[in-house]
Amino acid sequence: MTLTHYAFSSSYFMSFLGLIFYRKHLLSALLCLEAMMLILFISLCLWGLILASTVFSAGPMILLAFSACEASAGLALLVAMARTHGTDRLKNLSLLQC
Amino acid sequence: MNPYVLSILLMGLGLGTTVTFASSHWLLAWMGLEMNTLAILPLMAQHHHPRAVEATTKYFLIQSAAAATILFASSTNAWLSGQWDIQHITHPLPTVMITLALSLKLGLAPLHAWLPEVIQGLDLTTGLILSTWQKLAPFALLVQIFPDTPLLITSLGLISMVAGGWGGLNHTQLRKILAYSSVAHLGWMMVVMQFSTSLTALALLMYVIMTASAFLTFKLLKSTSMNNLAMSWAKAPSITALMPLVLLSLGGLPPLSGFLPKWLIIQELTKQELGLVATFAALSALLSLFFYLRMCYCLTFTSSPNNLVGTTPWRLETKQVSLPLAISTSLSILLLPISPAVLSLTLPLF
Numbered sequence: 203m204t205l206t207h208y209a210f211s212s213s214y215f216m217s218f219l220g221l222i223f224y225r226k227h228l229l230s231a232l233l234c235l236e237a238m239m240l241i242l243f244i245s246l247c248l249w250g251l252i253l254a255s256t257v258f259s260a261g262p263m264i265l266l267a268f269s270a271c272e273a274s275a276g277l278a279l280l281v282a283m284a285r286t287h288g289t290d291r292l293k294n295l296s297l298l299q300c
Numbered sequence: 301m302n303p304y305v306l307s308i309l310l311m312g313l314g315l316g317t318t319v320t321f322a323s324s325h326w327l328l329a330w331m332g333l334e335m336n337t338l339a340i341l342p343l344m345a346q347h348h349h350p351r352a353v354e355a356t357t358k359y360f361l362i363q364s365a366a367a368a369t370i371l372f373a374s375s376t377n378a379w380l381s382g383q384w385d386i387q388h389i390t391h392p393l394p395t396v397m398i399t400l401a402l403s404l405k406l407g408l409a410p411l412h413a414w415l416p417e418v419i420q421g422l423d424l425t426t427g428l429i430l431s432t433w434q435k436l437a438p439f440a441l442l443v444q445i446f447p448d449t450p451l452l453i454t455s456l457g458l459i460s461m462v463a464g465g466w467g468g469l470n471h472t473q474l475r476k477i478l479a480y481s482s483v484a485h486l487g488w489m490m491v492v493m494q495f496s497t498s499l500t501a502l503a504l505l506m507y508v509i510m511t512a513s514a515f516l517t518f519k520l521l522k523s524t525s526m527n528n529l530a531m532s533w534a535k536a537p538s539i540t541a542l543m544p545l546v547l548l549s550l551g552g553l554p555p556l557s558g559f560l561p562k563w564l565i566i567q568e569l570t571k572q573e574l575g576l577v578a579t580f581a582a583l584s585a586l587l588s589l590f591f592y593l594r595m596c597y598c599l600t601f602t603s604s605p606n607n608l609v610g611t612t613p614w615r616l617e618t619k620q621v622s623l624p625l626a627i628s629t630s631l632s633i634l635l636l637p638i639s640p641a642v643l644s645l646t647l648p649l650f
Contacts, residue, residue, distance in 0.1 A: 207379050214372055221365055231361055238368045245375045246327075253382065261327050265371070268334045272364055275341055279357050286350040295354045298417040 206248055214241045228283060228290040232276040239269035301346050312339030313433065320437035325384050326374035329441055330367060333405070336437055337363040343426050355421025359430075362414045366404040370441075373397035386444050398445060399452060405438040407479075408486055409460035416467070416479040424524070427475055428515035431482050432508045439489070439504060443497050450494055458580055460487030465587025472526040474518055477591055481550055482511065484588045491581060492565045495572055502642065503561035506635070510550045510558055513628035517543050520620055529598040534611045536618075539625075544596040545633045551592035552585055557635030560642065 203211075221234035246262045280290055287294045312335055320332030337360070345356040377394035378384050389395055400411070407415035419427045464484025468477045485507040493500045517539055518524065521532045532540045549556035562585065569578035 203380075207376075211376065218365070218369070221361075228357065235361075235364055235368065238365075238372070242368060242371050242375060245372070245379070249375065249378055258384075264327065264331065268331060271338055272334065275338055276360060276364070279341070279345070279353070279360055282345060282348070282353045283357055286348065286353045295357060297351050297354050298358075298420045 206252075210241050210245050210248075214238060214245075217241065225292050228280055228292055231292070232273065232280065235276065236269070236273055239265070239272070243269070301343075305342070309339050309343055312336075313429070315339075317433065317437045321440050324386055326371065326378075326386060327384065329386060330371045330374070333363075333367045333370070333437055333441075336434060337367065340426070340429065340434065343429070344422055346426075347423065351421040355418045358414055358421075359418045362418075363405060366401045369401040369404075370398055373401065386441065387446075389445050392449065395445065396449060396452060399442070399449065399456075402438045402442045403456055403490075406435055406442075406486055407483055408456050408490065409463040409483060410456075412460070412463060412467075412483045415483060416471075416476040419475045419479040420473060422475070424475070424515050424519040427478070428512060428519075431478065431511055431515070435482075435486070435504070435508075439500075443493065443500060446494075446497075448494075453490055453494055454577060457487045457490030457493075458577065458584075460484065460490060461581055461584040462487075462587070465584050465590075468588065468591045471591070474524055474526070474529075474595070477595065478511065478514060481588060481592075482507070484584070485511075487584075488562065488565055488581065491577065492568055495568050499561070499564055499568055503565065506558060506561045506632075509628050509635075510546065510632040513546050513625065513632045514550060516620075516625040516628065517546065520618060520622075520625060526595065526598045527604070529595065530602045530604045531606070531610075532599055533603065534606070535613050537614060539629075540599055542629055542633070543599055546629055547592045547596050547599075549632050551589040553589075555636060556633055557631065560636050560639050563639075564643070 217234045217237040221231055221238070224230055224234070243262055243265055246258075246265055250258045250261065283295075284290055316332045316335030316337075316339060318332070319335065320329050323329045323332060341356055341360060344359060345352050373394040374384065374389070376397070377389050377391055380391050380394070381388070383389075389398070404411040419430060422430065461484050464480045464482070464487060467483070468480030471477050471480070485503070489500045489503045489507070492503070520539060521528070521535050523529050523532060532543070545556060549558035552558045552562040562582075566578045566582060569575075569581070
């Protein structure tokens with residue numbers, strides 16, 4: 203395990219723990235998801251650079267495109283939740299627990 | 301919903317699963333999973349109801365976190381071994397991470413808490429898609445990586461069976477009960493996965509057929525809770541007579557086709573000298589059988605007090621297409637006699 207690998211793995215786990223344990227706002231969960239996707243982007247870019255593989259050069263762009271779609275879907279859900287629940291606090295997502 | 305938008309979304313659903321099926325590279329498999337998730341989100345949130353939006357938000361958070369973890373684990377595998385192939389995943393750390401992430405996507409037992417709540421917030425058609433079609437792509441990946449961690453796989457399966465049976469006991473909402481029954485069935489598939497993947501595929505096929513007939517029947521009867529079931533004799537008498545058989549087939553009683561996968565799985569486990577696991581699995585099926593029996597009781601043996609006008613909705617013609625319901629119901633009741641054919645077809649693969 204190289205130093206680079208350790209660096210982005212630990213930052214991925216930090217943002218994953220943030221997604222799991224910080225449960226106040228939906229926006230912060232979306233930000234943690236976005237941070238995870240950006241760390242994956244860094245990981246894929248560095249993998250292509252270190253192995254000097256030109257075959258994989260489209261991989262990070264595909265990842266970035268899909269993560270942009272995912273982030274926009276998340277923001278749309280944020281708007282929908284603000285319209286139906288009136289807030290973006292995750293504590294309010296309790297209608298279905300029964 | 302606009303039919304053009306609906307057809308584009310349904311084609312996106314199909315394309316996502318197909319891409320995951322056809323891929324041998326982890327990035328493409330991840331793309332397929334993401335397309336699946338992104339295509340079903342508008343279907344889930346199409347009724348602007350707070351419950352639908354809440355279910356969609358929960359589903360989005362869970363699925364995107366699990367997909368990101370899958371891609372992270374496969375990129376870790378690529379950093380460690382230089383391979384992106386799905387079949388060549390050898391290091392134990394990425395294997396365990398991918399197995400756990402896929403079980404979060406599927407809703408296997410320690411990670412199943414989102415599934416009943418999400419299904420409870422949806423209408424029955426979207427719930428049907430969520431509990432059948434959306435399971436196929438993660439399950440294809442899970443079968444392909446062929447995890448050589450028998451302890452993790454077996455314990456996930458056993459915990460799923462017990463949690464699925466136990467969780468459904470206390471509920472009166474049909475969609476939640478069906479979600480817990482899905483958890484229990486997935487447990488059966490997981491337990492046998494490391495010995496015979498063809499049995500896993502058979503169990504998945506039977507689960508899809510039986511769940512489809514249950515959801516379509518509840519859609520026909522317009523019932524989402526146990527109370528409504530007591531009125532179903534007045535809505536559709538013939539399907540009310542068949543529905544207990546479908547439910548008992550979900551529970552896995554012998555003359556019905558739900559018994560087929562359970563029988564073969566227990567036989568396979570016994571052949572592998574795992575008598576304890578087989579006994580545990582068979583006993584935990586009793587927990588599920590209890591709530592199926594309670595649904596049968598509400599369907600057939602109870603009738604709510606009613607006036608004369610309220611007992612005649614069977615005269616009204618339903619607008620639902622009845623062919624899928626007919627096919628899936630007859631398959632989920634009558635498939636056991638062809639089990640020798642199934643055995644002889646899949647025996648070379650065992």
